[in-house]
Amino acid sequence: MTVLIANDTPPAIRGMLKRWFIEPKPNVFVGTVNRRTREKVLDYIQRNASAMSLLIISAEPNCQRFKIEHWGAPDRQGVELSGLWLVAENVIPEENCPF
Numbered sequence: 001m002t003v004l005i006a007n008d009t010p011p012a013i014r015g016m017l018k019r020w021f022i023e024p025k026p027n028v029f030v031g032t033v034n035r036r037t038r039e040k041v042l043d044y045i046q047r048n049a050s051a052m053s054l055l056i057i058s059a060e061p062n063c064q065r066f067k068i069e070h071w072g073a074p075d076r077q078g079v080e081l082s083g084l085w086l087v088a089e090n091v092i093p094e095e096n097c098p099f
Helices: 011-017 035-048
Strands: 002-007 022-025 028-031 053-059 066-071 077-081 084-088
Touching (some): 002 011, 011 035, 035 066, 066 084
Antiparallel strands (some): 002 028, 002 053, 022 028, 053 066
């Protein structure tokens, strides 16, 4: 399963995403696609919608059974902490971290 949470989605890209995913809420796309299809869709988006940002949650064979990736500058980012994926709203760069 793959979940895409998009910001600033152009209508053409939104229509293209609806070929493989359902859109339960505006700019939230959910679908079960294989890795190759997911990578081709993301490659197409990166080539044709440079102003768009994505938070991508996809199935992976790890302890949580998913991974989080981001592309562009989404409002929230996936962060790996001690092997667990979390979603962070405000990320502090490591060089500014007090601990």
